[in-house]
Amino acid sequence: MTSAPILDIHDIHKDYGTYQALKGVTLSVRQGEFIALVGPSGCGKTTLLKQVAGFEDATSGTIRIEGKDMAGIPAALRPTSMVFQKLALFPHMTVAQNIGFPLKLRKVPTAEISSRVNEMIQLMELKPIYLDRFPRALSGGEQQRVALARSMISSPKLLLLDEPLSALDVKLKKVLQAELKRLHRSVGVTFVHVTHDLEEAMMLADRICVMRAGRILQLGEPSDIYYRPADAFVAGFIGETNLLPIEVTGRNATGIVYRSGEISDTTGQVENPLVAEDVSQGPAMMMVRPELFRRLRDGETADCEIAATVTEVFTKGGTVQYRARSDGGHDLAIEIQGTSQLPMQLGEHVRLGWPKKDIWVLRPGEA
Structure with missing residues (x-):
């Protein structure tokens, strides 16, 4: 992993009328890193993800990806891909059509789309027989893999994940957490992951960013956040x-x-x-x-x-x-x-x- 940042967020503010959702957020993410954004509801983590993706414009501040200022660049032209909590798979499209849709929008030749879809199927460990099925015929975990395949097929520099595993049952979530870690390790793409699941953040992330009321309270490795919290709020929030x-x-x-x-x-x-x-x-x-x-017990002592x-x-x-x-x-x-x-x-x-x-x-x- 190199030290050069792929994502550089500097002094981002986001106002909705009189409400300040982000209050001067500054964050640098390294190439190939897995960052988890955690915090209570309304702390600004999803809002920050939307700024990076280009779905919303910041009130002030700068976002640079690979050194390029993203101001004025629409979401479709940014080197990012986002996976939402609600997977938003197209119900009228087959699995193959869903996965290949981003390339179809870019007018990539049909043969190349088919080849790339097959690569994604193998990467996500999905069975080839699923390609002609519709999303409703798949389990929740299989649909999640299809959504991840669709987000990865265009080779984004940044994969943005907005609580994509939150709606799954506990056993399936554990399986897909391991799959997400494997995927990150195998493709080397930078992940920025919003989650309410603190155990998930501790297990998956290289670093954890704890947010509250539109600000970053602490950024560090999981062990630092857990054993050396910045304040009493972080101490109580992280476990x-x-x-x-x-x-x-x-x-x-x-x-x-x-x-x-x-x-x-x-x-x-x-x-x-x-x-x-x-x-x-x-x-x-x-x-x-x-x-x-x-x-x-009787006779035992401790520090x-x-x-x-x-x-x-x-x-x-x-x-x-x-x-x-x-x-x-x-x-x-x-x-x-x-x-x-x-x-x-x-x-x-x-x-x-x-x-x-x-x-x-x-x-x-x-x-």
């Missing part, structure tokens, strides 16, 4: 988490010193790599992901400990999820590897421990 209040009593060259009314810490210190730069003396939050907790009472138990086969109330009155989410014997019981008072290596200390704020 379930625990934000435990602490008081920072000092900060020096190596880290922070803190105290807590309910966390028992062997040192009372956290090193700088585990502390956000903007944390200073005063209130802060220690982020502990649910899977970091383990139950401590950090907290006492709590189990309030709910949810079995998920491979894992068991718990809700607990700490002795200090804070609700905790816990995830432990499942076994035939539940490690904790409803109503049980337990000690929970966790290592410091994957915690994150950040400023308090709206989650």
